[in-house]
Amino acid sequence: MIDSHAHLDHPHFDPDRDEVIARAREAGVSAIVNIGVGVESAERCVALARAHEGFRAAAGLHPAMIVEDLEGSLARIEALARENPGVV
Numbered sequence: 001m002i003d004s005h006a007h008l009d010h011p012h013f014d015p016d017r018d019e020v021i022a023r024a025r026e027a028g029v030s031a032i033v034n035i036g037v038g039v040e041s042a043e044r045c046v047a048l049a050r051a052h053e054g055f056r057a058a059a060g061l062h063p064a065m066i067v068e069d070l071e072g073s074l075a076r077i078e079a080l081a082r083e084n085p086g087v088v
Contacts, residue, residue: 002031009034009044021052030054033088038065039076049086056088 003024008017024032031054036042038061045057059080067073081087 001028002033003029004033006032006034007037008032009036009041009048031056033058036060036077036080037062038067039073041065042077042080046080046084046087049084056086057084059087 008020013020021032032052033056034045034048035058036045042057042059045059049055049057057080059077061070061073061077
């Protein structure tokens, strides 16, 4: 089973993220696509993909997360996607 849309990078998971991941694995989840909604979120998703087997990161900008420096944000998102094989 694959969780195709997770937000385990969100700070509210900080206290028990490992336990949440363990419960997902116990329930039969073999892969998780963690969705980045902005630059900082995408960076956290990439870090999770590096740290956990079966994790992938989606790096992008949610329309609500568009910032003043749109070109800079897009460049960073593109770099994350290009430089990290865990980004899908």
